[in-house]
Amino acid sequence: MPIDWDAMVLGPCEGVFGEPATYIPAGGSGYAITGVFDSAYKDVTLIDVGVDANAVQPVLGVRAALFTGQPMQGDQVRIPSVGKLYFIRDVRPDGHGWIKLMLADTGNP
Numbered sequence: 001m002p003i004d005w006d007a008m009v010l011g012p013c014e015g016v017f018g019e020p021a022t023y024i025p026a027g028g029s030g031y032a033i034t035g036v037f038d039s040a041y042k043d044v045t046l047i048d049v050g051v052d053a054n055a056v057q058p059v060l061g062v063r064a065a066l067f068t069g070q071p072m073q074g075d076q077v078r079i080p081s082v083g084k085l086y087f088i089r090d091v092r093p094d095g096h097g098w099i100k101l102m103l104a105d106t107g108n109p
Contacts, residue, residue, distance in 0.1 A: 005096040010063045021060060024076040025069065035062040035101075037079050043102070058086060058103040064093060071101060083109050 003009070017036045024030035041059035046052050060077055075088045086103035093099045 005098075006063060006065055010096070010098055014063055019079075019081050021062075021080070022078040023062075023067070023071070024078065026072065026074050026076075030076075030078070031068070033062055033066045035060040035077075037061075037081065039082060057089075058105070060086075060101045060103060062099050062101060064097045064099050067099075071099060076106070077101060077103060085109065 014034055014036065018034040019037055021033050021035050021037070022030045023033045037058070037060050039058045040056050042054050042056050044052050044054045058079075060079070062071075071088060071091050073088055073090060076085055077088065078085050085106045085108045087106050088101050089104045090102035091099060092102065
């Protein structure tokens with residue numbers, strides 16, 4: 001029997017760790033979403049055996065079901081808990097209904 005990832009895993013995770021945010025698509029109106037925000041997510045890239053590179057950046061994990069359209073690079077997200085507006089650098093779906101939005105600070109509140 002297949003697992004309903006959204007109902008059994010992602011929704012409860014969002015319920016425990018999620019916080020309110022506003023998603024603002026390019027050229028559209030913003031709307032409320034809930035996501036798991038990390039201001040210092042460490043992304044590690046393996047370059048060669050024993051050699052890696054890492055970058056620290058903000059990220060917002062969100063259930064794909066919350067979006068009315070596909071999130072895109074250049075869209076924006078406002079995170080009230082830190083009082084910042086971010087733009088989306090990269091969109092990384094995980095194949096189970098969760099999307100990691102890799103963010104960059106716009107410098108605007």
